[in-house]
Amino acid sequence: xxxxxxxxxxxxxxxxxxxxxxxxxxxxxxxxxxxxxxxxxxxxxxxxxxxxxxxxxxxxxxxxxxxxxxxxxxxxxxxxxxxxxxxxxxxxxxxxxxxxxxxxxxxxxxxxxxxxxxxxxxxxxxxxxxxxxxxxxxxxxxxxxxxxxxxxxxxxxxxxxxxxxxxxxxxxxxxxxxxxxxxxxxxxxxxxxxxxxxxxxxxxxxxxxxxxxxxxxxxxxxxxxxxxxxxxxxxxxxxxxxxxxxxxxxxxxxxxxxxxxxxxxxxxxxxxxxxxxxxxxxxxxxxxxxxxxxxxxxxxxxxxxxxxxxxxxxxxxxxxxxxxxxxxxxxxxxxxxxxxxxxxxxxxxxxxxxxxxxxxxxxxxxxxxxxxxxxxxxxxxxxxxxxxxxxxxxxxxxxxxxxxxxxxxxxxxxxxxxxxxxxxxxxxxxxxxxxxxxxxxxxxxxxxxxxxxxxxxxxxxxxxxxxxxxxxxxxxxxxxxxxxxxxxxxxxxxxxxxxxxxxxxxxxxxxxxxxxxxxxxxxxxxxxxxxxxxxxxxxxxxxxxxxxxxxxxxxxxxxxxxxxxxxxxxxxxxxxxxxxxxxx
Numbered sequence: 097x098x099x100x101x102x103x104x105x106x107x108x109x110x111x112x113x114x115x116x117x118x119x120x121x122x123x124x125x126x127x128x129x130x131x132x133x134x135x136x137x138x139x140x141x142x143x144x145x146x147x148x149x150x151x152x153x154x155x156x157x158x159x160x161x162x163x164x165x166x167x168x169x170x171x172x173x174x175x176x177x178x179x180x181x182x183x184x185x186x187x188x189x190x191x192x193x194x195x196x197x198x199x200x201x202x203x204x205x206x207x208x209x210x211x212x213x214x215x216x217x218x219x220x221x222x223x224x225x226x227x228x229x230x231x232x233x234x235x236x237x238x239x240x241x242x243x244x245x246x247x248x249x250x251x252x253x254x255x256x257x258x259x260x261x262x263x264x265x266x267x268x269x270x271x272x273x274x275x276x277x278x279x280x281x282x283x284x285x286x287x288x289x290x291x292x293x294x295x296x297x298x299x300x301x302x303x304x305x306x307x308x309x310x311x312x313x314x315x316x317x318x319x320x321x322x323x324x325x326x327x328x329x330x331x332x333x334x335x336x337x338x339x340x341x342x343x344x345x346x347x348x349x350x351x352x353x354x355x356x357x358x359x360x361x362x363x364x365x366x367x368x369x370x371x372x373x374x375x376x377x378x379x380x381x382x383x384x385x386x387x388x389x390x391x392x393x394x395x396x397x398x399x400x401x402x403x404x405x406x407x408x409x410x411x412x413x414x415x416x417x418x419x420x421x422x423x424x425x426x427x428x429x430x431x432x433x434x435x436x437x438x439x440x441x442x443x444x445x446x447x448x449x450x451x452x453x454x455x456x457x458x459x460x461x462x463x464x465x466x467x468x469x470x471x472x473x474x475x476x477x478x479x480x481x482x483x484x485x486x487x488x489x490x491x492x493x494x495x496x497x498x499x500x501x502x503x504x505x506x507x508x509x510x511x512x513x514x515x516x517x518x519x520x521x522x523x524x525x526x527x528x529x530x531x532x533x534x535x536x537x538x539x540x541x542x543x544x545x546x547x548x549x550x551x552x553x554x555x556x557x558x559x560x561x562x563x564x565x566x567x568x569x570x571x572x573x574x575x576x577x578x579x580x581x582x583x584x585x586x587x588x589x590x591x592x593x594x595x596x597x598x599x600x601x602x603x604x605x606x607x608x609x610x611x612x613x614x615x616x617x618x619x620x621x622x623x624x625x626x627x628x629x630x631x632x633x634x635x636x637x638x639x640x641x642x643x644x645x646x647x648x649x650x651x652x653x654x655x656x657x658x659x660x661x662x663x664x665x666x667x668x669x670x671x672x673x674x675x676x677x678x679x680x
Contacts, residue, residue: 128152130217132162132206140263140312142188143223149180149208156180157214165205166223168198191225191311200225225311228256232266232318233561234305239320241292242327242429243354250288250320252280252305256313258516258564260284264307270322271301298324298427325429326353330363332419332433337394345438346394347383349419353428357389363419365393367400370414370437378415400438414439500599501525503571503579504591511589517560518583518591522551522571525597530555534573534598541566541582560592571596575661577604601662602655608670609652612645612677627652648673 129152137144145164149157157180164172164184174182194202202223210216235251250268254261261284268288269275273295278286295301301322309315331349338344347365351358367379379400383391400415416435423430507520522534536557539546542565549557562585572578576598583591609627618633631649651670655662 127210127213127215130157130208130210130214132208132217132219134206134219134221136223138312140188140310142311143186143191145184145186145204147182147206149176149182149217151214160208160211160214163207165207166194166202168194188311195225195311227309227312227314230254230256230261230307230309230313230316232305232307232316234268234303234318234320236303236320236322240323240325240429242325243295243298244293244327246292248290248292248322250290250303250305252278252286252288252318253561254280254284254286254307254316260563261313264313266305266307268303268305270303271295292324295324298326300324300426323426326355326427328353328358328421328423328428328431330419330421330431330433332365332417332436334417334436334438336397339397342397344394344396345400346392347381347417347419348390348392349433351385351389351391351421351431357385357387358428359385359387359389361385361389361421361423363391363421365417365419367415367417367438370416373416373418373435501597503581503597505595505597506590507593507595512592513589514560514592515586515589516562516564517558518562518567518569518585518587519556519558519560520591520594520596521555522557522573522596522598523555524576525599526603528597531573531576531598534571534576536596537570537572538562539568539570541568569596571598573598575601577601577664577667601664601667604667605652605655605662605670608667608674609648612648612674615677616645644673644676648677 130149131152132147132149134145134147137146147162149160149162151157156176156178158176158178160176160180162174162176162182164174166172166186169186169190172184172186174184176182191202202225204221204223206219208214208217231254233253233255235253237249237251241248250270252266252268254264254266260280260282262280262282264280264284264286265277266280266286267275267277270290276288278288280286301324303320303322304317305319306317307313307315328351330351333348335346335348336343337346349363351361351363361384363383363385365379365381365383366377368375368377379395381393381395383393385391415438417438418435419433421428421431518538522531522536523529524531530551532551532553532555534551534555534557535548536551536559537546537548538559547559549559551557564585567583567585568580569583570578570580577600579596579598609630613630613633618630627649631645648670651666651673654660655666
C-alpha cells in the first residue's frame with residue numbers, strides 16, 4: 097500500500113517533465129509567398145528559358161527544385177542557384193517536332209511545389225512558334241560558261257524580313273546533279289564552286305537552291321538558269337591574187353569545236369583600222385563553212401579599200417582583218433580569229449576626177465577675184481543685211497549646269513517590282529548614245545565598302561539585290577563629267593531600268609565659250625561660225641588686252657580640234673574664265 101503513492105508521484109513528475117518538450121516540437125508557423133520571373137529567348141538552335149525564384153520580399157530562393165512542363169515533351173527539372181536563377185534549353189529539332197504535332201501555339205507550365213518555409217508557385221504561358229518569312233537569292237558568276245574546266249560560282253543569299261540569316265543550311269542542285277549542302281556566313285551568303293566540265297553536255301541547266309527552314313525561319317527556295325556552251329575556234333588566212341590594185345584578196349579558214357568541224361555556219365570577215373578593233377568595220381563580208389568546216393571567199397582589192405583615202409594623212413594606212421563567229425544555235429560560244437594586217441597601197445596615179453576638181457577650184461578663184469574687184473559681193477551683202485532681220489540673242493543663265501539634262505530618268509514602262517535593285521543604262525545626255533565601259537559606283541552612306549561595276553556592250557548595269565539603306569550613286573566615263581546622286585533603298589520602282597545621262601566634257605567647254613561670246617554681243621552658230629570669228633566679233637566690246645576670252649577660245653579649240661582629249665580640268669578652267677568675264 098505504501099508503494100502506490102510513490103508510483104503516482106513518479107508518474108506526475110514524468111508528466112510535468114514531458115509537457116514542455118511536446119509543446120516545442122509542433123510550433124505554429126506561416127510559409128513565405130514565392131513567385132517566378134521568366135524570359136524566353138528564341139534562337140536558331142532552339143529556345144532558352146531563363147527564370148528566377150524569389151520570395152515575397154524579392155529575395156532569392158536558392159537550391160530549390162522547379163519543373164517546366166510542355167505538352168508532348170518530357171518534364172524538365174532544374175535546381176535554382178545561389179541567386180535563385182535557373183535555365184532550361186530546348187533544342188530546335190524538338191521544337192519542330194512539337195510544332196508538327198501540337199501546333200504553333202505551345203502552352204507551358206512552370207511549377208514550384210514549395211516546402212515548410214516557402215509556399216508553392218505556378219506560372220503559365222504560351223510559346224508562339226510562328227516562323228519568320230524567308231527568301232533566297234541565287235546569283236551565278238558567270239551566267240554563261242564554256243564546257244571545259246571553267247569555274248562557276250553559285251552565290252546563295254538567305255534573308256529573313258530583308259535581314260541576312262547567318263549559319264543557315266542551304267542546298268544547291270545544278271540540273272539533275274548531286275545536291276550540295278553548305279551554311280551561310282555572317283552576311284547570310286553561301287558560295288558553291290562548280291566546274292562546267294563535270295556537267296557533261298552543253299545546254300541550259302536549272303540551278304535550284306532551297307532552305308529547309310527550322311523552328312525560327314520558314315523554308316524558301318529560288319532558281320536561276322545557267323547556260324553551258326561548247327568552245328569554238330576559228331582561223332583566218334589572207335592571200336592576194338594578182339596586182340595590188342587590180343587583183344583580189346582571198347580569205348579562208350576553218351571553224352571547229354571540241355567535237356570536230358562545224359558545217360553550214362556563218363563566219364563574218366571584218367576589216368577595221370589597224371590597232372582599233374572597237375571601231376566600226378570598214379568592210380564586212382559573210383562566208384559559209386563547208387562540210388569540213390572550211391570557208392572561202394574573195395573580194396576585189398578596190399572593194400577592200402573602198403571608203404579609204406590613201407592620199408590623206410588622217411586615213412588609215414593599214415587594215416586589220418578578223419574572222420568572227422557569232423553563233424545563234426545556243427550550243428556554241430562565239431570565236432574571233434587573230435588579226436591579219438593588210439597594208440593600204442598608195443594610189444597608182446592621180447585620177448581624172450582630181451584634174452577636174454583642180455580646174456573647178458582655179459575657175460572659182462578667178463570668178464571670186466573678179467567679183468571683189470567690181471565690189472559685187474559687198475553690194476550683195478548690204479542688200480542681204482537690209483532684208484534679213486536681226487536674230488534675237490538669248491542670254492543663258494549664269495550656271496551652265498542648270499542647262500544640263502536631268503541625270504536620272506525613270507523607265508517609261510512602269511515601275512519595277514525589284515525594289516532592291518539599281519539597274520539601267522548609261523547614255524550621253526545630249527545624243528543618247530550608249531556609253532560602253534562606264535563605271536558605276538554605289539557607296540553606302542554609313543561608310544561601308546563600295547560596289548563598282550562596269551557597263552557592258554549595251555551600256556547597261558545591274559546592282560542588286562541590295563539591303564535597305566541610304567547610298568550614293570556615282571557614274572563616270574572617259575571624256576565625260578562624272579555625276580552622282582543620293583539614293584535610298586528600297587525605292588519605289590523607278591531606279592530599276594532607269595536612264596543615267598552624262599555630259600560630254602567637250603560639249604561643256606563649247607557651251608561655256610558660246611555663253612561667254614554671246615555675253616559680249618557676238619553670235620556663234622556651231623558648225624557655221626568658227627571660235628576665232630566669234631572671238632574677234634566679241635573683242636569689239638571689250639578691251640583689246642582681254643586675256644580671259646583669248647584663253648577660253650584656246651580651250652575650246654583644243655577640246656574640239658586637237659588630238660589631245662579634253663579633261664575635267666579644261667571644263668573647270670572654262671567655268672572660272674567665264675566667271676572672270678561675267679564679273680566685268
